[in-house]
Amino acid sequence: MTMMVKVEEKLYQNRYIVDESRPHIQIKSVEACQTCEKQACTFCCPAACYSKNETGGVTLVTDGCLECGTCRVVCQDKGNIAWDYPRGGYGISYKFG
Amino acid sequence: MVEKFDAIVIGAGPSGNAATYTLAKQGLKVLQLERGEYPGAKNVQGGIMYAHELEKIIPDFRDDCPTERHIIEQRVWLLGDDNYVGTNYRSEAFNSDKPNRYTIIRANIDKWWGEQIRKVGGLQICETTVTELIRDASGKVIGVRTDREGGEILADVVIMADGVNALLAKRAGLQDEAAPENVALAVKEILFIDPELIQQRFGIKEDEGVVIEIMGKVTKGMVGTAFLYTNKESLTIGIGCLISDFKNGDCPPYRMLEDLKNHPVIKPLIEGAEMKEYAAHMIPEGGYKAVPQLYGDGWMVVGDAAHFNNAAHREGSNLAMASGRMAAETVIELKAAGKGFTASNLAAYKKKLDDSFIMKDLKKYRELPGIMHGNKQFFGAYPDEITAAAHNWFTVDSIDKKTKEKQIMKSFIKRRSVMGLVGDAIKLVRAVR
Numbered sequence: 332m333t334m335m336v337k338v339e340e341k342l343y344q345n346r347y348i349v350d351e352s353r354p355h356i357q358i359k360s361v362e363a364c365q366t367c368e369k370q371a372c373t374f375c376c377p378a379a380c381y382s383k384n385e386t387g388g389v390t391l392v393t394d395g396c397l398e399c400g401t402c403r404v405v406c407q408d409k410g411n412i413a414w415d416y417p418r419g420g421y422g423i424s425y426k427f428g
Numbered sequence: 429m430v431e432k433f434d435a436i437v438i439g440a441g442p443s444g445n446a447a448t449y450t451l452a453k454q455g456l457k458v459l460q461l462e463r464g465e466y467p468g469a470k471n472v473q474g475g476i477m478y479a480h481e482l483e484k485i486i487p488d489f490r491d492d493c494p495t496e497r498h499i500i501e502q503r504v505w506l507l508g509d510d511n512y513v514g515t516n517y518r519s520e521a522f523n524s525d526k527p528n529r530y531t532i533i534r535a536n537i538d539k540w541w542g543e544q545i546r547k548v549g550g551l552q553i554c555e556t557t558v559t560e561l562i563r564d565a566s567g568k569v570i571g572v573r574t575d576r577e578g579g580e581i582l583a584d585v586v587i588m589a590d591g592v593n594a595l596l597a598k599r600a601g602l603q604d605e606a607a608p609e610n611v612a613l614a615v616k617e618i619l620f621i622d623p624e625l626i627q628q629r630f631g632i633k634e635d636e637g638v639v640i641e642i643m644g645k646v647t648k649g650m651v652g653t654a655f656l657y658t659n660k661e662s663l664t665i666g667i668g669c670l671i672s673d674f675k676n677g678d679c680p681p682y683r684m685l686e687d688l689k690n691h692p693v694i695k696p697l698i699e700g701a702e703m704k705e706y707a708a709h710m711i712p713e714g715g716y717k718a719v720p721q722l723y724g725d726g727w728m729v730v731g732d733a734a735h736f737n738n739a740a741h742r743e744g745s746n747l748a749m750a751s752g753r754m755a756a757e758t759v760i761e762l763k764a765a766g767k768g769f770t771a772s773n774l775a776a777y778k779k780k781l782d783d784s785f786i787m788k789d790l791k792k793y794r795e796l797p798g799i800m801h802g803n804k805q806f807f808g809a810y811p812d813e814i815t816a817a818a819h820n821w822f823t824v825d826s827i828d829k830k831t832k833e834k835q836i837m838k839s840f841i842k843r844r845s846v847m848g849l850v851g852d853a854i855k856l857v858r859a860v861r
């Protein structure tokens with residue numbers, strides 16, 4: 332049995348301090364994603380930040396990012412993700428952790 | 429003039445906290461930098477906290493440390509599709525005045541550590557991301573660069589306690605990126621619920637806690653485990669698998685978590701609870717063979733950043749605290765002896781680790797990660813067969829017990845062959861011997 336889940340509803344509970352227009356993770360080459368066979372980032376990211384787009388590539392929206400690092404590990408063979416932490420104090424701010 | 433410290437500690441998790449506290453208590457001038465809005469803002473733990481290592485650093489921590497419940501019962505459950513086989517261990521002896529394991533809410537603990545560090549004169553600064561190590565012409569680490577204005581700070585020694593991502597060591601070429609089969613991704617939720625209900629459902633009194641470690645069908649054949657822990661007024665539930673398996677599968681982690689919450693065995697335990705936070709974090713699970721270089725000229729690495737984690741026993745924070753303390757003690761001893769923080773002198777840190785449970789345990793289990801990774805039957809076929817065997821055994825019908833035994837064996841062999849079963853048993857024994 333697999334439930335349909337909206338990850339947005341989960342993320343909605345979290346507290347974020349958003350650093351407007353300063354995404355801390357970036358896709359380096361759009362083309363590399365288009366030729367990436369599995370596009371594993373789209374189903375490995377626990378916050379569903381990566382989604383397949385109409386051009387056959389992947390769109391990244393870091394708003395819900397939990398700063399886990401999984402996408403960087405997943406994409407290391409392609410090396411197509413520039414991964415950094417947000418500026419100090421910004422990003423996810425867990426109340427409980 | 430840039431400010432100079434005896435030591436800089438990067439990160440305010442258990443490893444960095446143990447190091448900072450130990451250094452400050454001995455009167456060293458220490459600066460701890462943390463990127464979170466407050467200590468704990470970036471951190472995730474199941475969480476069970478082990479008293480022993482904390483007690484070594486702060487003997488009377490029980491006076492004011494905000495723990496949740498002390499653990500009196502441990503359950504290990506193997507989940508099938510709609511059933512489970514399990515073991516419980518419960519003892520009144522765990523109700524001593526000095527319990528050894530507690531459930532915790534991680535952010536509360538990290539904030540408490542911050543107060544303890546201040547009390548002994550340590551300087552902890554949050555909202556500051558360290559972006560780079562500063563090295564001199566010889567390559568010796570002499571300080572850090574931060575994302576604050578004029579953010580260069582110098583120190584005699586830098587302790588990297590920056591957790592599993594360990595970006596700083598990677599950027600400086602002191603460590604490689606972790607292979608996907610050496611790190612797990614775990615997701616968890618905190619579910620708030622009336623404490624009375626927790627006590628009823630888990631058969632415990634106020635302050636007493638139960639932890640359930642879970643394996644089986646819920647990880648969908650991937651190498652991983654799940655957990656359900658009791659806090660004072662909340663439950664935490666989580667699940668984690670190797671990233672290599674997530675990558676080869678197609679089940680997103682949040683769906684796996686949702687399926688766990690809806691499993692017929694789990695659902696009644698969390699019914700009616702309100703979800704207040706969803707978190708994700710990696711866990712270093714490559715074991716002994718994945719441990720990177722641990723020290724060099726002017727630097728040491730501790731905790732998760734050093735890949736100190738015992739996945740088989742779900743221990744991480746205790747290895748973090750112990751390694752942080754040992755790094756600090758190394759600094760204190762070298763300083764007292766008037767020796768510099770060169771790589772050859774800092775090798776004393778590695779010696780301490782080797783002589784301790786950290787390296788001994790990691791070494792003992794060194795083959796386990798590889799075996800788990802290469803033998804998916806432990807996570808796929810076995811849960812099915814074992815729960816089916818239990819079902820067969822406990823179903824009272826007119827089949828005689830001998831025939832039942834045969835049926836069970838036959839079913840195992842069909843899935844895995846006799847040699848396969850024997851081979852698995854040998855592999856497991858070898859891996860944990």
Ligand SMILES: Cc1cc2nc3c(=O)[nH]c(=O)nc-3n(C[C@H](O)[C@H](O)[C@H](O)COP(=O)(O)OP(=O)(O)OC[C@H]3O[C@@H](n4cnc5c(N)ncnc54)[C@H](O)[C@@H]3O)c2cc1C
Nearest residue numbers: 439441442443463470474476558590591731732744745748
């Ligand atoms: C879901 C889950 C359940 C777990 N359950 C348990 C358990 O029950 N028991 C147990 O003992 N262990 C458990 N662990 C493991 C345990 O949480 C870790 O081993 C432990 O937190 C490691 O401590 P650390 O100090 O090395 O790293 P962390 O706790 O990760 O701390 C690193 C700190 O460094 C900061 N930082 C990182 N980079 C920078 C930078 N560049 N600049 C400034 N600051 C930076 C981070 O914000 C963070 O505060 C669990 C882990 C997870 C993910």
Ligand code: SF4
Nearest residue numbers: 364367370372406411
């Ligand atoms: S894994 Fe890397 S290369 Fe592949 S789609 Fe994702 S970001 Fe692009």
Ligand code: SF4
Nearest residue numbers: 376396397399400402
């Ligand atoms: S760091 Fe984690 S949460 Fe953030 S985008 Fe990457 S995988 Fe997703």
